Amino acid sequence: MKKPAFLRGKRNIIISIIILVLVFSLVSILVLSSDTIENVVDTIKIKPLDNRIIVIDPGHGGIDGGTNYGDILEKNINLEVSMRLKDLLVKKGARVVMTREVDDSLDDHIVGNGSRHREDLSTRVRIINENKADLFISLHVNYSKNEKKLGPIVFYHESRSDNKYLAEHMQKFLHEISAYKKMDLNHKHNVMSGNYYIAGNTQTPGIIIEMGFISNQIDRKLLLDSEHQSEIVEKITKGIISYFIEPQND
Numbered sequence: 525m526k527k528p529a530f531l532r533g534k535r536n537i538i539i540s541i542i543i544l545v546l547v548f549s550l551v552s553i554l555v556l557s558s559d560t561i562e563n564v565v566d567t568i569k570i571k572p573l574d575n576r577i578i579v580i581d582p583g584h585g586g587i588d589g590g591t592n593y594g595d596i597l598e599k600n601i602n603l604e605v606s607m608r609l610k611d612l613l614v615k616k617g618a619r620v621v622m623t624r625e626v627d628d629s630l631d632d633h634i635v636g637n638g639s640r641h642r643e644d645l646s647t648r649v650r651i652i653n654e655n656k657a658d659l660f661i662s663l664h665v666n667y668s669k670n671e672k673k674l675g676p677i678v679f680y681h682e683s684r685s686d687n688k689y690l691a692e693h694m695q696k697f698l699h700e701i702s703a704y705k706k707m708d709l710n711h712k713h714n715v716m717s718g719n720y721y722i723a724g725n726t727q728t729p730g731i732i733i734e735m736g737f738i739s740n741q742i743d744r745k746l747l748l749d750s751e752h753q754s755e756i757v758e759k760i761t762k763g764i765i766s767y768f769i770e771p772q773n774d
C-alpha cells in the first residue's frame with residue numbers, strides 16, 4: 525500500500541539526517557584519530573638506530589669533578605649533554621645504556637688503597653661489555669694551558685682499527701657545528717689516539733669525545749649553552765647513524 529506523500533517526505537528527511545550524522549561522525553573520528561594514526565605509524569616505522577645498543581659514558585662524577593674553570597665542573601657538563609644524547613638516540617630507536625645518570629662515581633666509595641679511580645673506570649668497562657653494546661661514546665670536556673685552543677676533538681684507542689674510523693667519521697660531523705662557523709673560528713682538529721683505559725679494555729668500538737675546552741672563553745660559554753649542547757648531540761647522533769650505514773670495510 526502506498527504511503528501518503530507527507531509520510532514519504534518525512535522518511536526522506538529522517539534518512540537524510542541519519543546520513544548527515546553518520547558522515548559527521550566519520551569525519552570527526554578521522555580528524556580526532558589522525559594524531560593517534562601518526563603515533564601508530566611512528567612506532568611501526570623503522571628507525572635508523574633500531575636494534576642498536578649504545579652505551580653513553582658521561583666522564584667523571586661524584587668526588588671526581590674532572591677538569592674545571594672556577595666552579596664550572598666538567599662532570600656536570602658531561603652528564604647534561606649525555607642525558608640529551610640519550611633522549612635523541614632513544615628517539616632514533618637505539619637502546620641506550622648509561623654508565624651513570626646521576627652525579628656519582630662508579631666505585632664502591634671506599635677510600636683505601638687509592639684505586640678508586642681505576643675501580644670507577646673498570647666499572648664503566650664492565651657496563652659496556654656486559655651490555656654487548658654496538659658502540660660506546662664517552663663524553664668529556666678538555667683543558668689546555670693554551671687558552672686559545674678551542675673546539676671538539678675525538679680521541680680513540682688503537683686497540684681496534686674501527687675505533688680510528690669511527691673517530692674520524694665523528695670528527696667530520698663535529699666540524700659542522702654552526703657556532704664556530706658563524707664566528708669564523710678555526711676549530712678543526714684532527715682525531716688523536718691515546719692510551720685510554722676504557723677504550724683499551726672493551727670489546728666494543730668506541731670513542732672519547734672532548735666536546736670543547738673549558739679553558740677557552742668561547743668554548744666555555746658554548747659548553748653551557750643549551751642550543752649549542754643540542755647541536756653537539758645532533759651532530760653526534762648523525763655521526764653514529766652514518767657510521768652504522770657505512771661501517772669500515774676491512
Ligand SMILES: [Zn+2]
Nearest residue numbers: 583590664665
Ligand atoms: Zn674528562
